[in-house]
Amino acid sequence: xxxxxxxxxxxxxxxxxxxxxxxxxxxxxxxxxxxxxxxxxxxxxxxxxxxxxxxxxxxxxxxxxxxxxxxxxxxxxxxxxxxxxxxxxxxxxxxxxxxxxxxxxxxxxxxxxxxxxxxxxxxxxxxxxxxxxxxxxxxxxxxxxxxxxxxxxxxxxxxxxxxxxxxxxxxxxxxxxxxxxxxxxxxxxxxxxxxxxxxxxxxxxxxxxxxxxxxxxxxxxxxx
Numbered sequence: 538x539x540x541x542x543x544x545x546x547x548x549x550x551x552x553x554x555x556x557x558x559x560x561x562x563x564x565x566x567x568x569x570x571x572x573x574x575x576x577x578x579x580x581x582x583x584x585x586x587x588x589x590x591x592x593x594x595x596x597x598x599x600x601x602x603x604x605x606x607x608x609x610x611x612x613x614x615x616x617x618x619x620x621x622x623x624x625x626x627x628x629x630x631x632x633x634x635x636x637x638x639x640x641x642x643x644x645x646x647x648x649x650x651x652x653x654x655x656x657x658x659x660x661x662x663x664x665x666x667x668x669x670x671x672x673x674x675x676x677x678x679x680x681x682x683x684x685x686x687x688x689x690x691x692x693x694x695x696x697x698x699x700x701x702x703x704x705x706x707x708x709x710x711x712x713x714x715x716x717x718x719x720x721x722x723x724x725x726x727x728x729x730x731x732x733x734x735x736x737x738x739x740x741x742x743x744x745x746x747x748x749x750x751x752x753x754x755x756x757x758x759x760x761x
Contacts, residue, residue: 583721587731590639594717595735597635597647602713602737604628605649609745617746622756625649629669629758632715645717646672648760650679652695652703652710653747655687661694661703662686665750668760674716680760695738702738709747713737 605628609618629649633642641647650666666681678695679685686692694701695712704710717733 586721587719590717590719591733591735593636593639594641594645594715594733595737597632597641598713598715598735598737600635601628601632601647601649601715602711602739604631605711605713606739606742608741609743617744619746619749619752621753622751622758623753625667625751626757629667632713633669636715636717639717639719641670641715641717643671644720645715646670646674648674648676648714648716649758650676650681650712650714651747651750652678652692652712653708654704654706656706658687659706660686661692663692664709664747666760667751667756667758669758670716672716672718675760676712676714678712696736704740707747709741709745711739711741 605625608620608624608628629647632647636642636645647669648666649668651664652661653664654660655662663676663679663681663685666676678692679690684690694703695710696702702710714734714736719731719733721731
């Protein structure tokens with residue numbers, strides 16, 4: 538009985554001393570909130586990196602559409618140029634090289650479409666389409682086969698719903714779409730992968746023989 542009483546007394550004394558001991562309080566408080574600070578910091582870094590990559594994806598789409606709009610330009614006024622498979626491969630390769638910094642080849646998909654006007658029906662249609670990159674994505678506008686705009690599904694234009702862009706007779710619109718699956722600095726540790734999609738639209742800059750579509754053979758930018 539006496540031992541139990543002494544034990545209780547020692548425990549009460551220890552509790553009293555701990556209650557009055559304020560040493561290292563700041564250290565303990567800092568240790569408790571440190572995970573929150575780390576989480577907020579990593580989130581800020583991740584968001585900044587995502588914004589940078591998304592801007593690079595947008596710049597890639599702009600460069601591709603701009604370069605495609607200039608294909609076939611010539612100083613010979615007696616020749617109306619065509620677009621060749623080699624031309625397409627060249628600008629697609631350039632777009633992938635532009636995206637090397639964020640591994641666009643392995644984690645992205647580049648789609649280039651030529652929107653034109655069908656002489657017979659007057660409808661907007663995709664005359665040809667080429668792709669690059671390993672990510673499995675398709676154009677949101679259609680393809681050069683069954684969904685080219687001349688079948689049951691019509692294409693009313695490209696771009697945002699508020700500002701649709703259409704091709705004019707005898708001309709073409711180059712539509713570049715770039716998809717990119719972003720896993721982040723921490724490789725998906727925080728949240729799921731984000732899918733970026735950016736597009737750019739340019740009308741062709743010069744006369745172009747649109748009838749044959751793409752001339753030449755052996756192209757490496759097929760969408761199939």
